[in-house]
Amino acid sequence: MSFEKVCKLADIxxxxxxxxxxxxxxxPVALVRKGEEVFALHDVCSHAEVKLSEGEVYDxxxxxxxxxxxxxxxTGKPTGPPATQPVNVYTVKIDGDDVLVSLSKEx
Numbered sequence: 001m002s003f004e005k006v007c008k009l010a011d012i013x014x015x016x017x018x019x020x021x022x023x024x025x026x027x028p029v030a031l032v033r034k035g036e037e038v039f040a041l042h043d044v045c046s047h048a049e050v051k052l053s054e055g056e057v058y059d060x061x062x063x064x065x066x067x068x069x070x071x072x073x074x075t076g077k078p079t080g081p082p083a084t085q086p087v088n089v090y091t092v093k094i095d096g097d098d099v100l101v102s103l104s105k106e107x
Contacts, residue, residue, distance in 0.1 A: 003100035019043050019053030022101050032057050032073045039073040040090040040101050047083035
């Protein structure tokens with residue numbers, strides 16, 4: 001599994017989300033921080049194709065700002081309509097202050 005450094009841990013507000021681009025194809029990834037843990041989800045809502053990183057984080061979910069679809073930050077599965085399809089989640093490693101992401105899908 002290949003990892004790419006995407007930001008510093010301090011760049012992600014605790015309880016918040018930022019968007020980054022990963023890899024040579026600049027895959028959009030939303031990074032959600034919960035304490036010292038970081039979760040990575042595909043940064044495109046499966047319902048409306050807008051950036052999830054512009055949404056809100058609460059209770060382990062990331063809510064899309066446009067129509068209110070909610071996604072579990074651990075699994076990418078929708079937890080609230082109108083979305084019915086999950087978004088990809090990616091593996092994250094913390095190395096010192098650095099946040100690294102692998103674009104290989106978690107199983």
